[in-house]
Amino acid sequence: MYWEKISKSAIKQRVFDALNKNVNYLNGSVLGLPGTFLEQEQFYDFSFLKEAPFLSVLMKNPNHIGCHTYTKGEMYFSGTQQIEIDLLKICAEEIFNAPEFGYDGYVAPGGTEANIQAQWMYRNCFMQNANAKSSEIGVVFSEDAHYSVYKSANLLGICPISIKVNSDDRKIMLDDLKSKLQDSFEKGIRYLIVHLSMGTTMFGSVDEPQAFLDVVKQIFNNYYVHVDAAFGGFIYPFSSNDLDLTFKNPEISSITVDGHKMLQSPYGTGIFLCRKGLIEYVQTPEAAYVYGSDFTLCGSRSGANAVSMWMILMTHGSEGWKQQISGFIDLTNYVCEQLVEMNIKFYRNSVMNIVAISASDIDVEIAKQYFLVADNYNNPKWWKIVVMAHVTKDMIDSFLKDLKKTRKFVNLT
Ligand SMILES: *Cc1c(COP(=O)(O)O)cnc(C)c1O
Numbered sequence: 001m002y003w004e005k006i007s008k009s010a011i012k013q014r015v016f017d018a019l020n021k022n023v024n025y026l027n028g029s030v031l032g033l034p035g036t037f038l039e040q041e042q043f044y045d046f047s048f049l050k051e052a053p054f055l056s057v058l059m060k061n062p063n064h065i066g067c068h069t070y071t072k073g074e075m076y077f078s079g080t081q082q083i084e085i086d087l088l089k090i091c092a093e094e095i096f097n098a099p100e101f102g103y104d105g106y107v108a109p110g111g112t113e114a115n116i117q118a119q120w121m122y123r124n125c126f127m128q129n130a131n132a133k134s135s136e137i138g139v140v141f142s143e144d145a146h147y148s149v150y151k152s153a154n155l156l157g158i159c160p161i162s163i164k165v166n167s168d169d170r171k172i173m174l175d176d177l178k179s180k181l182q183d184s185f186e187k188g189i190r191y192l193i194v195h196l197s198m199g200t201t202m203f204g205s206v207d208e209p210q211a212f213l214d215v216v217k218q219i220f221n222n223y224y225v226h227v228d229a230a231f232g233g234f235i236y237p238f239s240s241n242d243l244d245l246t247f248k249n250p251e252i253s254s255i256t257v258d259g260h261k262m263l264q265s266p267y268g269t270g271i272f273l274c275r276k277g278l279i280e281y282v283q284t285p286e287a288a289y290v291y292g293s294d295f296t297l298c299g300s301r302s303g304a305n306a307v308s309m310w311m312i313l314m315t316h317g318s319e320g321w322k323q324q325i326s327g328f329i330d331l332t333n334y335v336c337e338q339l340v341e342m343n344i345k346f347y348r349n350s351v352m353n354i355v356a357i358s359a360s361d362i363d364v365e366i367a368k369q370y371f372l373v374a375d376n377y378n379n380p381k382w383w384k385i386v387v388m389a390h391v392t393k394d395m396i397d398s399f400l401k402d403l404k405k406t407r408k409f410v411n412l413t
Pocket of ligand 1: 109229
């Protein structure tokens, strides 16, 4: 994995050059597009915008509708669309090991849409190629998977199949996988979407595809594998050498990754990636007024989002981002060492920045005071800490100190 860091001024130059290649609503005699710049009473031409490339793109408001790895797309905004293409290239080829230009993708509103997009694509593929009925299609995932798999299954009319995990190591229970898949087969499910996580939201646990797929193959001939790296995609590839959940593994056909989780980009920065030859299944041929047709769920989307992610990746370079992540992992290590010392039960994947503390070992008041997030607010079993950019060692120390006080109290009683 490698991409070059570039200077602030070079980033700025590139973004303004891109804007200059876009159609400009101010002076382009644009009469036919159902789009325009941002409302000008509120968002007028502040002088500092010359120094603010992202805000300038936001103001000029380019639409990135369509899928620019597949077709040229709307020609009006080809400047900033090229930045999206460059962004997808880094994510697909450098971070997730896709072959050069061997993928399609787009910047989606978030991980939820990217996950829905994947299931939609595979469902249509099974329907078109094998004449499958939606009632014959299932999606299988660990009980720790993100709830968007349920949204998607519900929307698409396919069957959700949730598999239990061991409470302590959050690993899939392979015997439960086998029996649930056998049951599903008996009920008429013939086509399977396998939804694996690179970093679950609550635990940061990472699924192991080999063992999972060994069981799938015993029962199903037809399956596709999607990887939900919404949370872990900008962490795990930088903190481990494991490539099993990347395109290096021929079993993996698509990946979701979110910029607005770890990359610190604004909301609206999910990414959907899939191997070439699949995105056609979600083409909407009726989208005749969109130049280059549409392959996305959302339709119109802001070019500024793609530009923001590209700018962040360029600011750090791959080495800089690795360092940043390594700082988060070190601080997480520190939290865990202290918890071990206090004899507090927790789960943590050793190369992730999430610590889930057993609810039995932490006072609810402390959890609330430090905004820890519960797995389930009705009946919490775990409270999690996520070591993000704003989390300092001081905050952690203060938390640990408070935790220790109540811990002593618990021991005395
Ligand atoms: C946050 C998250 C999602 C959903 O992403 P949104 O951007 O909130 O739509 C999906 N999967 C995982 C693992 C996540 O952590």
